[in-house]
Amino acid sequence: MLSQAGWDVQNAASGLNLHVQGDRRGSGVAVREVTTARGRADYALYVEARLVGVIEAKREGADLSAAETQANGYADHLTDAQQRLVAWRTPLPFRYVSDGGETRFRSTLDPDSRTRRIFSFHQPRTLARWMRQADEDPQAPSYRARLRLRMPELDERPLRPAQITAVQGVENSVALGRGQHGMGQSRSLVQMATGAGKTYTAVTFAYRMLKHARAERVLFLVDRNNLGAQAFAEFENFTTPDTHRKFADLFNVQRLGAEGMLASSKVVISTVQRLYMELTGRRLPDSVPEGEGSEADLPYDVPGDIEVGYNDTIPPEAFDLIVVDECHRSIYGKWRSVLEYFDAPIVGLTATPVAQTFGYFNGNLVSEYTYREAVADGVNVDFSVYEIETRITGEGGVIAQGTVPVRDRRTRRQRYEDIAEDIEYGAKEVGVGIISKDQLRTVIQTFRDRLFTEIFPERAKRDRDTDALLWDEMYVPKTLVFAKNDNHAEEIVEVIRDVFGKGNDFCTKITHAARKPAERLADFRNLPQLRIAVTVDMIATGTDVKPLECLIFLRDVKSWAYFEQMKGRGARTLSLTDFERVTPGVGPKTRFVMVDAVGVTRKPKVDAAPLERHSDKQISLEKLLRKTAAHTIEEEEVSTLASRLAKLDLQMTSEERAEIERISGGVSLKDIVHGMVKAVSTDDQLEAREAAERVGRDPERAVRDLIERALKPLAAAPVLRARLLEMRRAKDILYDENSRDALVRAGAAVDDEESAQATVRGWKQYIDDNRDEIAALTIAFGADSDIPPAVALRRLQDVARSVARPPRSWTPDTLWKAYENLGQALVRKRAKRTAADLLALLRYELAGGAERGAPVPRPHEEAVQERYSAWLARQEQSGVSFSTRARWWLDHIVGATIERVRFDTADLDYAPFTTRNGTDGFLAEFGAHRAEEIIDELDKELGA
Structure with a gap:
C-alpha cells in the first residue's frame, strides 16, 4: 500500500x-x-x-x-x-x-x-x-481549519434566500465534519426544489472553497451526460461576486473523458460510471463509448460487483469536496464503493430525497426548500391537472382474429401475421406490447380540441365577426409527452403530426435512441416552431427546458421521486423576454398543466428503491433468464420474469405455443408461469415454511427450493430460453387497428369538496392562532399606514413562506382553489395567484368569511385593474386627460402595485422607471405638487 x-x-x-x-x-x-x-x-x-x-x-x-x-x-x-x-x-x-x-x-x-x-x-x-x-x-x-477561519461573509446579492441557507449550511457542515457515520466521510444533504438553482448554489460554495479554503479540486458527479453539459456551462459562465470574472478564467473546469483527469483541473464533472472506468481502466459490460460530444449514458444496472483498486493518477485524496447532483440515484447500491474510495466530504443535491437518501447522508439535512415554498416565493410556477380518460386506456381491448400488423421492437420493421383467435389485452399492455392507434389518436385529438377552450382558455383567439376559434400553432404551449418506450414514442410522434396537421418541425422525438438527441433538445429549448417533444427518460430528470408549459403523461410512474422529477420539468420560471423568444404574444409563464391520460396523478406512489431492486424497466428478459440458469435470480425478480413471460404468451400464435411445449418436454409456457407465481405467493411460501419447521428443516431453504422447482423447466433448458428470447424480439409489438376508442371523460382534475373544506378549516385555524399579527399585517397595507410598503410586503411573503412549509404545504393557488371549489372566491383563469391574493383571503376571514356574509374575495390583479379603470374614468369626467407619456408612468405604477400590493415611491429609482430618469423624470412629467397628489390618490384607490 x-x-x-x-x-x-x-x-x-x-x-x-x-x-x-x-x-x-x-x-x-x-x-x-x-x-x-x-x-x-x-x-x-x-x-x-x-x-x-x-x-x-x-x-x-x-x-x-x-x-x-x-x-x-x-x-x-x-x-x-x-x-x-x-x-x-x-x-x-x-x-x-x-x-x-x-x-x-x-x-x-x-x-x-x-x-x-x-x-x-x-x-x-x-x-x-x-x-x-x-x-x-x-x-x-488545514483545509478544514480554513473552512472555519478564512471564509469571508457570503455575498448574498446574487442569491435567493433558499440558496443562502444552503450555502451557509453546507460550509458549516463541512467545516465541522458533520454527517459522519462512525469514521466515514462527512456527508451533507441539500434538498432544494426543482428550478430553485441547485447547480448555481453548488458553484457558489465550490468557488468559495476553492478560493478561500484552498480546496485542491472539486468533483461534481452528475446522473446523466446531458446534465454534465449543463453543469459545465453553469461553472464556466458563473460570474464571481467578488472579482466579477468568469469562473473558468480563474479555475480550470473539465468534463472527464477519454483523456483522463488533467492535473490542472480544479473542477471535474463526471458520471459515476465514467469515473469508475477512469479509476479501474475497465469498460463496463454492454457499455457504449462515452466521451466529449457523446450523449450516450452508461448503464447503472451492470452484473457483478463494482470493485475499485488504488489508482496513483487519481488517488483517494484527489478531491477535497464531492458534490453529487440528483443524489437520489447515483450513490446507492454497488456504485457507492466508487464514492467511498475518496477521502473527501460529500454534499448531495436533490429535489426528491427518499428514505435511502436520508439514510446515506446520516440524516444530516443542512437545508430544505420544498416545491410549495418555491411556488410561494415565485421561484417555481404552480400547476393544474387536466385528465383525459378513454375506454381502452382504462380497460384494454381485443384484437380480433385475422391478419394483424406486427412490428419488431429493435428494427421497427413491420410484417403481417395471422392469429387464430382473439387476443384480449389489459390496460397495462397499452403502449408496451400493444399499440392502439385509435387510443393514441383519441387522447391527442382531445388534447388538441380542448387546448384553447379548457386547458389554456386564456389563449383563445376568436374571429370578431363569427366568434370562430382561430388556430395559431405559436400559441400551442411548449409540450413534453412522456412515452413508455422508444417504440411508443415513435407512434406518438406520428399521431401528433397527423392530428395537428403539422410536420417534423412541429413535433419531434427526443430519446437516447434518437439521432443527435442533444441537438434536438437544444432545438426544443430555442426554436419557436418546435412546439411538442416526445421522450421516455432523457428529459425526465434534471434537464432544463424552461419554456415548458404542458406535460402529457402517456405512461404510468410508480416512484414518487421519479414522478416529482418529471413534474419538475414544467415548474421552471424564466423572464418574459426569454419566454416570448419561443412563445410570443401570450404574456409571462404563470403556470403549467399536467395532462394525465393514464391516471398517474391519482395512483399511489412509493419511494424509489435502491438499484439492486430491479423494476420491470431496469432488467431485461435476457438477464432474467441468465440469472435463472445460474440460480442467482432473486425472489422479486421471479415475479418480474413471470410477468414478462405471461405477456409473451399473450402474443404467441397457437403454433408457437405448441413449439414451446415441445421444447420444454410437455409443459406449456402458461403452466411454467403459473408455477412461478405460486412459488412467490405468500400462501404457498407460508405453507412451505410450516412444513419445513414440522420436520426440522430450514424454512428459508424450503422457500428457495420451492422457487427453484418452479424455475427448473427454464433453468434446465437452454434451448427453451434461447427460443423464448427469439420470440420476444420478433413478437414484441402487436397493433390493434380495428378497436375504436371512446372518450370517457376530459376535464380539469377537481379536488373534492371535503378536501377543500379541510384546507379552508386549516387556513382559518392558522389565522385564529395568529390573529393579532395578521390583523396588524392587513392594516400595514392601508394607505394611511406608516409602515413602508416594502416592509409590509416582506411580512406578507413571510406568511406565504410559512404556510408553504410542511405540514400545511399551502400556496396562494392552493388556498384560492379551495375557496373557489366551495364557491367562496371568484374564479380566476389567468395569471397565477400571488401573496397579494393571500391578503384578500386574510381580510375575508378577518371580516367573518362566509358565516358573516363578508364580500367574496376577488383576485388582486383584476381588482387593481378595475379600480384603475374607474379612477381614469373619473379623471376624464372631471376634465383631466393624460398624454401617452403620462400614461406610461401611470400604467407602470399600476403594474408595480399589482406586483407589490402597495406602490413604494422608492420604486421610482428602479427599473422600469429608471429608463425615463426615475424620480426626476416622474416629477418633470407631472410637476412636484401634482406628482405627490397622484401617488396619494393611486395609493388610496388601488391599495388592497
Missing part, C-alpha cells in the same frame, strides 16, 4: 537514505522500526527529509482503536534529537493505523481533529502540499 502511494520503504537499521528520491518536491520515505521516546513506531514517514508522521501497523482484525493510542503516543513523544533536528513540527501531525484491510487517519492540523477511515495512505506529495499550506498560514493550517 505504501509503495503504491509513492513511498520508498526502507529499514532504519541499514542503508537509510532519506534522499533516495532526490530533492524534488513531494519525495517521501517510509522507514520501518523507528525509535521514539515511547518506543518503536512501525513506520515513520519522512517528506522532503522531514519527519511528519507515523504508522502503526497491525495484523488483520486487530483492535485499531488501541493502535490509534499507540500511534498518538509515538507522534506526541519524539526523542530530543528528532524534535530538534528532523521533525517538521511537533507533535507530528499525520497519524495512520492499518491492518491491511482497514486504514484510519488523523491529522492534528485540523481543528477538533478526529480519526476517519481512508481507502489507502496519502501520497507524499499530498502531505508536502499540506505542509506548505500550513507554513503559509499557521493559524489556519
